[in-house]
Amino acid sequence: MIKGHGDDGFAYGGTIIHDFSSNVIAAMQPEGLLEHLQKSIALVGHYPQPAAEQLAAELAQRKSILDDEVLPTNGATEAIYLVAAAYGGTTSAIVEPTFSEYADACRICGHSLQRIRSLTDAGNDADMVWLCNPNNPTGRLIDKERLLDHAYTHKNKLLVIDQSYEHSTKGYCISAAEAVEAGNIILIHSMTKRFAIPGLRLGFVTAAEHIVRHLQKWKQPWSVNALAVEAGVWLCRNALPTDITPFIEECRWLQDRINDIEGIEALPSDTTFFLARLDNPCSTLMKERLAGEGILVRNACNFHFLDEHYLRIATQEHRSNEQLLKAIKKCILQ
Structure with a gap:
């Protein structure tokens, strides 16, 4: 949309x-970020790393997971469309009302859609369930234990959770390590939202290695630009908790x-x-x-x-x- x-x-x-x-x-937005990017402007004269490998390593260290369990993206939106493309042609249930891009991405990639109001409404034929937690536009948070329980009792289905607003709540969200351990959870994260840099477009996926490896087959190279990578690395090393x-x-x-x-x-x-x-x-x-x-x-x-x-x-x-x-x-x- x-x-x-x-x-x-x-x-x-x-x-x-x-x-x-x-x-x-x-x-x-952390103090010092814009000044650092101004000093790094010459990076626009060079290609970034094809898969933002340096940023992936920094994020993995920050999240206490392996490098191969992280995939940097051009904002959370690229991650949404990437996941939809990588699992195209399946049946997806989307917990609504929510961000329209899940349905748009699934529709473009040939998914059969189920528009549902609650996690428990997903049909048995749904291969994937998509939700935003905390949710946009409602701001409501689903308890992470409920989500983990759903994942562990539906091991043959994917649970895609957009956690773009995980830093905008005092509640608890699923950690990257918990998603990796579950093996069927894809977490979408937004550095855009977390650090107030929407113009740079910066996000990432965390999931089990076999999922990230599958997503990489569908991902375009150089999708995360050099300044965005530099910002992400600087933020991992310098940003303090808010x-x-x-x-x-x-x-x-x-x-x-x-x-x-x-x-x-x-x-x-x-x-x-x-x-x-x-x-x-x-x-x-x-x-x-x-x-x-x-x-x-x-x-x-x-x-x-x-x-x-x-x-x-x-x-x-x-x-x-x-x-x-x-x-x-x-x-x-x-």
Whole structure:
């Protein structure tokens, strides 16, 4: 899906002041990264390693797994399409509502699709189950023990888990080592989200060696550019853990304030973003009204199982959140 994602402020001619449409937390970008990349700009004159081998080694060390159990990708999106292509023509069950690219990738690669609401709804004929954990757009987290239990009781099926938001929750996600041990779990990770570098496009897959080896047969060489590799290596060596607690607490404050406004409800979330359900106006009209106030939100009506009553809101710093509240009150009454 080319259109319909967040961070679409370009469509409003530079009038957006506060962006709540993207799940990237700008404050997560480590100090010193941009300066390092500026000093490394000469790398654009050279080809990167074909499979980003140096970055794979750094990530493996960081995740306490083997080099052959990691595969760097051009963002989580390349990983999604790569997995779909490598297992093309199978039957995939997708836990919805969720990121549209799973279904798009599967459809392009000839999968038969099952659109399901819960992990337990997957049919016996499903060869693969796809889900996002924590989930986009709901922000809800499935307990990792439940996911591991599913994997171990369905050893002949693949469980594909997009953990792009694993650093945006205080809950526990499946570790790379646990995925490797299970042997039928594919984890998709996003350095884009973790370190607020969406323009660089950087992600990776962790899985058992036989799965990574199969994915490599389908992967294009040089898909991760030289600056992205350099950024990834620098981040593995220099980035410090970020305490997500202040962001979670600010999100809960914002949700509580939204729930004080008649006509809109902030739904529960385990992350820093959440769905808001509108009574009136519809989400398309509300998005446009808020844009007129210099505020950008994500219209969530195009997520499967959702409709024109849903927005997705990604918490920002406190002053921006206060401006959002003022704008919502104004736009609901128009």
